[in-house]
Amino acid sequence: MSFLRQIWAVSAMSLAALPSRAGASLVTVVGVATVVGVMLSLLGIGAGVTGALPRNDEPGAVIVLATSGAEIMGSFSQADVAQIAEAPGVARGPDGKPMVEPLAGVIVELESKAGGTNNILFRGVGPAADRMSKHPLHVFQGRRYQVGLHELIAGRRAQANFKHLDVGDTVMLRGTPWKVVGAYDDKGGVDENGIVTDADTLLAAFNRTTYTSVIVKLDSPASFRRFKDALTSNPQLQVQVKPLGQYYHDQLAALNGLVSFVGYFVGGVMAVGVVFGALNTMYSAVDARKREIATLRALGFGGIAVVISVVLESVALAIPGALLGAAAAWLLFNNHDVHLGGSSFPMAVTPGLVVLGLVWALMIGLVGGLAPAIRAARLPVAEALRAT
Amino acid sequence: MKYLHLVWAGIWRRPGRATLTLLSIVNAFLLYGLLQGFVSGLGDTVADTHADVLITLSRVSQLEPLPMSHLAQIRATPGVKSAAPLIIFSGAYHTARPANFGGFAVDPDSFVATDTDEAIPPQDIVALKRTRTGVILPARVAAQFNLKVGDRMPVKSLMWTNKDGGAWPLDVVGVYASNPKDLFFGSSILANYDYVDQARTQSTGTASLFVVRVDDPAQAGQVAQRIDAQFANSPDETKTESEQQLVADQIKQIGDIGFVVRAIVGAVFFALLFSVAAVMMQSVRERTPELAVLKTIGFTDTTVLGLILAEALVFCLVSAAIGLGLAALVFPLAKTAVGFRIDVGPVLLAGLGLALLLALISGLPPALRGMRLSIVDALAGR
Numbered sequence: 001m002s003f004l005r006q007i008w009a010v011s012a013m014s015l016a017a018l019p020s021r022a023g024a025s026l027v028t029v030v031g032v033a034t035v036v037g038v039m040l041s042l043l044g045i046g047a048g049v050t051g052a053l054p055r056n057d058e059p060g061a062v063i064v065l066a067t068s069g070a071e072i073m074g075s076f077s078q079a080d081v082a083q084i085a086e087a088p089g090v091a092r093g094p095d096g097k098p099m100v101e102p103l104a105g106v107i108v109e110l111e112s113k114a115g116g117t118n119n120i121l122f123r124g125v126g127p128a129a130d131r132m133s134k135h136p137l138h139v140f141q142g143r144r145y146q147v148g149l150h151e152l153i154a155g156r157r158a159q160a161n162f163k164h165l166d167v168g169d170t171v172m173l174r175g176t177p178w179k180v181v182g183a184y185d186d187k188g189g190v191d192e193n194g195i196v197t198d199a200d201t202l203l204a205a206f207n208r209t210t211y212t213s214v215i216v217k218l219d220s221p222a223s224f225r226r227f228k229d230a231l232t233s234n235p236q237l238q239v240q241v242k243p244l245g246q247y248y249h250d251q252l253a254a255l256n257g258l259v260s261f262v263g264y265f266v267g268g269v270m271a272v273g274v275v276f277g278a279l280n281t282m283y284s285a286v287d288a289r290k291r292e293i294a295t296l297r298a299l300g301f302g303g304i305a306v307v308i309s310v311v312l313e314s315v316a317l318a319i320p321g322a323l324l325g326a327a328a329a330w331l332l333f334n335n336h337d338v339h340l341g342g343s344s345f346p347m348a349v350t351p352g353l354v355v356l357g358l359v360w361a362l363m364i365g366l367v368g369g370l371a372p373a374i375r376a377a378r379l380p381v382a383e384a385l386r387a388t
Numbered sequence: 389m390k391y392l393h394l395v396w397a398g399i400w401r402r403p404g405r406a407t408l409t410l411l412s413i414v415n416a417f418l419l420y421g422l423l424q425g426f427v428s429g430l431g432d433t434v435a436d437t438h439a440d441v442l443i444t445l446s447r448v449s450q451l452e453p454l455p456m457s458h459l460a461q462i463r464a465t466p467g468v469k470s471a472a473p474l475i476i477f478s479g480a481y482h483t484a485r486p487a488n489f490g491g492f493a494v495d496p497d498s499f500v501a502t503d504t505d506e507a508i509p510p511q512d513i514v515a516l517k518r519t520r521t522g523v524i525l526p527a528r529v530a531a532q533f534n535l536k537v538g539d540r541m542p543v544k545s546l547m548w549t550n551k552d553g554g555a556w557p558l559d560v561v562g563v564y565a566s567n568p569k570d571l572f573f574g575s576s577i578l579a580n581y582d583y584v585d586q587a588r589t590q591s592t593g594t595a596s597l598f599v600v601r602v603d604d605p606a607q608a609g610q611v612a613q614r615i616d617a618q619f620a621n622s623p624d625e626t627k628t629e630s631e632q633q634l635v636a637d638q639i640k641q642i643g644d645i646g647f648v649v650r651a652i653v654g655a656v657f658f659a660l661l662f663s664v665a666a667v668m669m670q671s672v673r674e675r676t677p678e679l680a681v682l683k684t685i686g687f688t689d690t691t692v693l694g695l696i697l698a699e700a701l702v703f704c705l706v707s708a709a710i711g712l713g714l715a716a717l718v719f720p721l722a723k724t725a726v727g728f729r730i731d732v733g734p735v736l737l738a739g740l741g742l743a744l745l746l747a748l749i750s751g752l753p754p755a756l757r758g759m760r761l762s763i764v765d766a767l768a769g770r
Contacts, residue, residue, distance in 0.1 A: 027666045034659040038652050066549050066589075075549065075590035107449040109627075116637070119449055174448045175623050206448075207623060210590060238554040238589070266652055269419045273656070276412035277663040280405055284670060339644065 006301050010309035013296075014289065015316060021285055025317055028281045031274035032321030032364055033328065036357040039267030040329040043353055045338050046259040048345040049252050060091065060218040061244040064231065076102060076211040080237060084214050087230040089223030101126045102211035104199045108173055111163040118339075120158060121194040122173065124202030137196065142167040142182030147198045150205065153182035155192035160337070161344050165195070176205055193344055215244065271364055278368025282314050286376040293376050294384035303377035310376050314369025315362060322361030326354045391691075395698045401671065406703075409667045413707035413746075414714070416660045417739055421715025423649045425735045430639050437632040438504050439605035440469075442612050444598040445634075447625035451476075453594035454624055461618055462598055467611040469603045472498035473595035475584050477577070479545040479556070481533050488546065489529050491577035492596075493584035502601045505567055507574070512562025520583045522561035526575040530563045537561060543577070548588040556584070600628065657746065665750035668700055672754035679758050680766035693759040700751025701744070708743030712736050 018025055064084055066074035076084075084090075085098040093099050104124035112118040127147070137153075145151035154165040164171045169180045178197070186192045199211065218227055221243075228241040242250070286293070293306055330349040337344050400406050444462060446452035462471045475493035496517045500508065508524060516522045523541060535541055543556045550556050558579060567574035585592055602611045612628035619626045629637075639645070672679070679692055687695075716732050 024666050024670065027663045030662045031659045034655040038655045041651075042648075107451045109447070109449045116640070174452075175621060175625060206452075238549050266419065266423075269415060270656060270659075273412045273415035273419075274659065276408045276415065277659070280408045280412075280663070280667060283404065283408075 003302065003305070006305040007308050010296060010301060010305045011312045013292070014285075014309045014313045017289070017292075018313070018316075021288060024281045024284050028274075028278045028314070028317040028365075028368070029321040029324065031277045032318045032361045033325035035267060035270040035274050035364070036322045036325030036361055037328045038270060038325075039263055039360065040326055040349055040353050040357050041333050041347070042263035042266060043260065043356070044329060044333055044347040044349045045345070046256050046263060047348040047350050047353060048338060049256045049259065051346070051348050059221045060223075062216050062218060062224060062227065062241055063244050063247045064214040064216060064239050064241050065247070066213075066239065074210075074212045074214075074239075076214055077209065081211065081214055083234065083237060084216060084231065087216075087227050089218045089220075089227035089230075091217040091219040099217035101215040102199060103213045103215060104202045104206075104208070105212045106202070106206055108195075110165075110171065113161060113163055114339075118161070120162060122152075122202065123191075123194055123196045124199035125196060126199050137184040137186055137191070139182045139184045142180075145181055145197050145201075148201055150176055150178045150197075150201065151181045152178050152195050152197040153184050154180050155194050155196070156183060156185045157192040157344060157346075158194055159183060161193065174206055267360065271360060275364055275368050278314060278318070278364055279371060281317070282310060282369050282372035283375070285313065286310060286372045289376075290379060290384045294379055294381045297379070297381045298385065306377045307370075307373040310373035311366060311369040314372075315365035318361040318365030318368070319358065322357045326357045330354075391695060391698070392702075395695060395702055398671075398675070398695070398699045399703050401675070405667060405671075409664060410703070410707045410710075412663055413660065413704060413743075414711040416656050417708045417711025417743070418714045419656055420653050420739055420742065421712045421732075421735060422718060423653060424738070425715060425719055425732060427646055427649050428735050430645065434632060434636050434639065437630070437635050439630075439632075440602050440608065441502065441504060441631040442600040442602060442608060442615070442628050443631055443634050444471075444600055444615055444626050444628040445596075447616075447627040451596075453591045453596055454598070454626065456593050456595055458619065458624065458626065459595070459598060462600060462615055465611065465614050465618065467602050467604065467607050467614065469601045470498060470501035471598050471600045472502045473581060474499075474597050474599060475581060476547055476596040477543075477545055477579055477584060478547065479543040479577075481541060481543060489532075489577060490575065491543070491545075491579065493579045493581045495581040499578070499599075502599045504601065507567040508564050508578070509562065512564060515561035516578065516580060519559055519561050520580055521557060521559050522580060523558035524562040524564060524578040525560055526566040526577065527563055528566045528575050529577060530560070535560050537563065543579075548584065548591075550587050551589050552587060556587075657742070661746060661750060664700075664704070664746060665753065668696075668750050668754045669757075672696060672758055676761065676766045677769070679761055680763045683761065683763050684767075689759045692761070693755045696755035696758045697748070697751045700747040700755070704743045704747035704750075705740065708739060708746075712739045 064074075064076075081100060081102045085100040090098045090100060103126075106122050107119050108122045109117045110120050139153060140156075142153070145153055152171075154167075159165045165180055167180055167183055170177045171180060172178075184192075184196070203209065203211070216227070218224060224241075224243065231237055231239055231241055296306065297303070326349070333347045334349045336347045338347050444454070444458070446454050456473060459471060459473055462468060473495055477491040477493045478488065479491055480488050496513045500506075500510075500513050512524045516524055523543075525535060525541075530536065533541070537560050539560045541558045541560055543558050544554070545556060548556075556579070558577075581595075585594075600611070600615065602608050608630055612630070615628045616626050682692060682695075683689070712735075716736065719732050
């Protein structure tokens with residue numbers, strides 16, 4: 001009898017007998033389902049955070065920030081902006097002007113739809129903003145703000161999270177009424193959780209004279225080093241320079257790292273617990289099949305075939321558990337808004353995460369099945385045949 | 389009690405299975421203890437706030453500075469005992485591996501007047517007043533960077549750029565014992581308001597917030613309203629809240645931690661319940677003849693029920709105690725990591741309650757089965 005046929009025969013037998021051990025088998029299925037469900041839900045938060053990265057990945061776009069590193073804490077006067085525009089490597093637009101865009105950002109508190117107040121980023125951008133980005137903000141309702149008027153456009157997620165941001169509403173900011181004239185989306189990026197107006201209008205309304213960061217388009221990504229060196233060696237500027245894509249990534253990296261750590265930690269600890277349960281299940285399964293296994297061995301079936309059949313049974317219980325858990329995580333939490341660090345992200349239970357859940361389940365099944373499998377293969381045949 | 393030996397023997401009838409089950413319960417309660425301990429630590433932080441302290445922030449947002457001209461008006465408000473301007477000065481120390489810490493620039497005299505815990509030694513305040521670039525460190529930060537009085541500490545602020553070169557060259561003038569009861573100021577570095585305000589590139593003449601101490605904690609709500617009313621409809625409207633409200637809001641900003649933890653713990657215990665119930669059921673089924681013998685020699689139905697329930701109880705409580713004990717061992721480590729005190733007592737008690745529930749739910753069906761066993765059928769193997 002060939003080896004593969006042996007494995008097939010023994011595995012088919014053990015799987016066919018599964019329903020008779022339904023109670024104990026269910027323990028593994030439920031256990032694996034909860035581990036995978038919880039872990040994918042937690043990691044889904046991290047995937048949501050990553051998925052919320054702004055889509056402005058324009059090569060050659062860089063951001064100039066204060067040395068402190070926060071987008072909203074910088075202080076750039078008109079003179080500073082002019083100096084940045086004269087730095088080497090800055091691209092020029094069709095009109096011959098350098099492509100430099102000062103931004104103004106303030107954090108404001110608005111009434112949250114969930115009750116209470118929450119922070120939101122109020123960004124001021126200049127007229128060149130659209131030329132600077134590969135994917136300019138897309139106004140899908142209403143119109144753009146007019147420069148000089150207290151008008152703003154609201155992001156799609158901001159509208160979902162805050163009161164008074166529907167087109168036509170008026171919202172009070174620092175004692176001044178602002179009219180919401182449009183709504184924009186940004187391909188699901190984190191910028192959708194914000195409100196936007198003209199930079200100079202914003203500065204005037206908030207009694208400020210300096211911009212908070214500067215976006216620059218370089219003539220080529222290769223000019224980055226030259227541009228950065230020119231700025232950081234300028235004693236009149238205290239700045240740091242980062243590629244825009246990297247800056248956004250860094251912003252969320254810490255948050256993402258923390259969430260992932262919690263996900264893997266909780267998933268790991270839970271998995272250990274479920275392995276104990278799976279071991280129990282498989283030991284009792286082997287116990288229940290003692291005589292059957294001894295008979296097979298007496299007939300000439302190999303030890304390896306028995307080992308594989310037990311491990312297969314364990315994995316066969318874990319995989320449906322993982323699918324069940326993944327399905328629960330997806331149904332409960334996919335696209336569910338999660339509030340984190342003052343911002344909000346839609347959770348994403350991605351196919352990649354489901355595969356991770358399956359791998360996790362496979363590991364639990366293998367570890368939980370191996371020791372009982374080896375015991376099964378080592379059963380002394382004569383003794384086991386006499387077992388009741 | 390006299391049956392304890394019997395109960396114990398029943399538990400360890402199958403040592404391998406008992407050990408595995410024990411480990412899975414230990415594991416679940418360890419996880420419960422850690423997560424719940426964290427949540428309850430956050431709750432304690434809220435409860436630990438001072439009743440007579442108000443915080444005045446900008447109504448625009450917590451990061452928007454307020455003009456210093458507000459200070460005199462706040463001090464003149466009826467019911468206000470003292471008020472102090474603060475600049476948020478969180479930063480990082482220039483070492484090979486920079487680590488962030490919280491910090492404030494304070495006016496030494498007025499800060500001491502609002503410091504209800506008197507956590508800062510008076511001689512340190514005197515030294516801070518004398519040294520313009522001085523800084524007082526909490527013991528935790530001093531130990532982390534191995535700094536002592538007299539050392540130079542170049543700080544890179546997360547918020548403010550020094551006109552003169554970006555970083556802030558501070559001189560350590562004092563070290564105070566971190567106050568774990570005070571989330572805001574308990575482990576923050578304290579620099580001089582005047583120095584930071586005049587040397588920063590922007591927002592000079594403003595404060596990030598004002599700390600206000602009231603005469604009568606019972607009147608704190610009215611005093612807060614009075615302060616805000618003075619600045620209503622000005623460009624710099626204020627929002628004055630109790631320290632407690634503010635701490636609670638900050639925790640809420642992190643996310644709905646309570647819900648996440650409850651969901652995880654719920655899922656863990658759901659799976660555990662299945663696992664323990666299956667093991668108990670199997671164990672009783674295997675022992676059917678033994679239970680019948682017990683009944684034959686005179687054990688009543690109720691005693692058998694009690695024996696099996698006791699088995700579940702002892703087993704679950706012992707395992708849970710081990711798991712919670714392990715969690716309690718980890719808490720001191722967690723405390724230094726998260727920086728607030730964790731009161732473990734209630735968490736451990738609730739954990740034991742959970743173990744009790746687990747034992748009852750998983751032990752009752754097999755116990756009932758044992759009770760209803762008929763001697764003749766059981767011995768005949770039917």
